[in-house]
Amino acid sequence: MTGPHIELNRAALAHNVAQIRELLGSDVSLMFAVKSNAYGHGMELIAPEVIAQGADELAVLDIQTGVAVRDVVPEAPLLAWLLEPLDNYAAASTHRLELGISTVEQLTMVAKSAPKTPLVVHLKVDTGLHRNGATANQWPEFFTVAAELERAGVITVRALWSHLADTSIESSLSALSRLQDAATTARDAGLHPEIMHLAASHGALEVPETRLDMVRFGILGYGVSPFDHHTAEDLGFRPVLTLLAPITRITEDTIFLGMGYRQGLLSPLTPGATIRVGHTPLELVAVEADHTVLRGSFSPEHLQEGMMVPLMGANAPGASVEAWAGWTHTIGDEVLVRLHPDIPRNFSDAPIDS
Ligand SMILES: Cc1ncc(COP(=O)(O)O)c(C=O)c1O
Incomplete structure (x- = not known):
């Protein structure tokens, strides 16, 4: 007798990617989150499929998973942001992962791994969620060290980013304003990140201002709602x-x-x-x-x-x-x-x- 089985509807996934693309328009990139085994769907199936369907970039939590995704998606930009001191930063570099960096210590770990080409980093700041991200009092040192490493050819600071608490429209707008403050401090330290990103599924739908240059879509891409009072189908998405x-x-x-x-x-x-x-x-x-x-x-x-x-x-x-x-x-x-x-x-x- 066969056991349980998970069937993934390719057309539903394509529909969701197309819905997101339409929502974001041509100026905002789509980073598709395939963390936690692609939200239980199966990372090795979902990651290449969403890239083929038009997602621009991928996100995972940790370096080890990023290395596994790189095996099935050789080219697309791929971000990992949950970093531990004993992680294999050298593997991040050889597999061309981009790292979400929250602390000076993590910058130091990247420097110690001596990447042969500059490792692409997204500097994460806390904008009110209090879950990873340099806090405002840490920004001057954080950005100064990052700028030094960029000048030394160790890193390329591609992005400045944060994550929303999604508790209210006001809290999201206030997070946006803090991210903009962080951008000013980063510029003063000599950094010129190419992009900023803040929103995931909830914020991207509820507060369009938070879409910025890129949205990190997870749950809604799989056709499951991030809201208590709307189903994903109500919002035009299909369960996969x-x-x-x-x-x-x-x-x-x-x-x-x-x-x-x-x-x-x-x-x-x-x-x-x-x-x-x-x-x-x-x-x-x-x-x-x-x-x-x-x-x-x-x-x-x-x-x-x-x-x-x-x-x-x-x-x-x-x-x-x-x-x-x-x-x-x-x-x-x-x-x-x-x-x-x-x-x-x-x-x-x-x-x-x-
Ligand atoms: C930093 C970050 N970005 C993006 C996402 C994707 O969020 P969602 O699944 O709500 O779209 C998550 C999910 O936990 C996250 O932690």
Whole structure:
């Protein structure tokens, strides 16, 4: 019997990339985030596909993942920003990664790795989120050291950037204003970054001013909403992923599916979660280690063990990733990134209705 399976709709992904491109216009670049195994979709499939579909650049969290992405995407600019002192900065350089740098210490690590050609860096400043990024009191030293390293041919400062808290329009505009202050301090230190970037999915839609030269799109690109009160479909995006699981046992009123929390499925915390088997809605009563248990009344004639049931996502009516996020009291990102990397994934070329 086959196990759970993830199907990725290529046309939905292309639709989302095209939607983003239309939203951004020709002057704003699209950096597509493929961090966390491309939000559970499978980084090795998604990364080359979005570049082929028109994304300009890619983003991952760490250098090690960036090196793996470089194997499947030889050319596109590729940013990694979650850096540790023991990371292999030399590998970043040989694989032509760009690094998101937040501290003088990280600049020092880059210098120690003695890149043969200048390593391209995006200097990150804190603009209110308090998660990475040089704080305002650190800017003068941070930018001075960066400028010295640029003059010495160790780095090229390509970008100045930050990340939004997305708590309100006001907080995003205030972050934008702080980023502009940082740009002034950087210029005073002798830096002339080519681009600035600030927004991810939420900010890019809610506060167009924050799009600047490039947006780092993640979750919405996969057709899952970053908002509490709008689905991605309402916003014109299409879900890319469908998680399917095989029927492993059928009793009079219960169907067991072969996918559980060991493969990364979160357990609903409130009653009301419903999965359709064929046209019949069944109550999701438990997510066990290797099984999901569905209960209700159904006619078993058309069912048999081994049949695949869409459990989440595009082809699972009423069980979108957003619905799962609601049932499990979390956000879509969390539902997706838990899906075990060993679950087989493949693209389907099924059309989407427009
Ligand atoms: C720095 C940074 N940029 C971009 C993204 C992508 O965000 P989203 O998935 O909300 O589009 C993230 C996600 O966590 C992030 O941390």
